Amino acid sequence: MSVIKTPEEIEKIRTAGRILSKVAKVILLRAEAGVTLRSLDNLAKKLILEAGGKPAFLGYKPYGAKRPYPCSICTSVNDVVVHGVPGDYRLKNGDLLKLDFGVIYDGFYADAAWTKGIGRISPEAQKLVKTTEKALFAGINEALEGNRLGDIGYAVNRATEKGGFAIVKGLTGHGIGSQLHEEPSVYNEGKRGTGEALEVGMVLAIEPMVSAGSPNIVQRKDDSFATADGSLSAHFEHTVAILETGPEVLTLI
DSSP states (O other), X not given: OOOOOOHHHHHHHHHHHHHHHHHHHHHHHHXXXXXXXXXXXXXXXXXXXXXXXXXXXXXXXXXXXSSOOOSSEEEEETTEEEOOOOOSOBOOTTOEEEEEEEEEETTEEEEEEEEEEOSSOOHHHHHHHHHHHHHHHHHHTTOOTTOBHHHHHHHHHHHHHHTTOEEOTTOOEEEOSSSSSEEEEEOXXXXXXXXXXXXXXXXXXXXXXXXXXXXXXXXXXXXXXEETTOOOEEEOBEEEEEETTEEEETTOO
C-alpha cells in the first residue's frame, strides 16, 4: 500500500524538489567532454548542502546492493543504466550520461534523473533520449486520481515501443516521501485499469529506464546496472504528486 501524504508533507517534498532542480540545472550544464564524473559529484554535494538540503544517496544502501552508496549522485555512462558511481572517468564526445539526483529536506525526499548527450551524439542516441523523456511524460500524464498504476506502466511502455526501444527488465520507479523508496513499485510496463488505485496525496518517482538493444541487465561489481548486451541506455525520472488538480511534477528544471 502507498503512503498518503498531507499537504504539509508534500510541501516539504516540493522544497526538496526545488533544491534538486536548482542543483541539477548546474550539473547538467557542467557535464561536458573532459570533465570527470567525480568533479560533478563533488560539486553536486557542495551545492545541495549550501541550499539547505542533504544528499539522499550518500550512504544509502538500496535493496540488492552489496554496500552503502559512496557518493552524492549517480553518474551512469552509455550502457550503464543506473547507479553508476562517480570516479575518475572523463566524459568524451558521444557519451550518453545519466545523472540521478536525490535530496532530503526536513526529513522528506525528492528524486529525479536526466540523460544528457555529451558533444555530438549519434542519431540513434538522440532518438533514444527523446523517446525516454517522452515515455516519462506519458506516464506522468496518467498520474491522475482514479487511474491505476497499470495505466502509468502502459503509457510508459507504449511510448517506448513506439520509439523502437525496450524497457529494461527488473528496475522500477517507486513511492517516495519520508523514505527514498516507499511502496508502491511503479512499473514501466502494465495493463490499463490494473494495479493499485491512484489517490490524492500519493507521491511517486516515475522513471523509465530504456535500452536501445536487449531489455536484460547485469549487476556490476560496483552495484551499477548495465544492459546485458552493452547497448546504449537512457533514464529520465521525476517526483510527481497526485493532487485534485492533477499531477504536479516537483522536480522540473
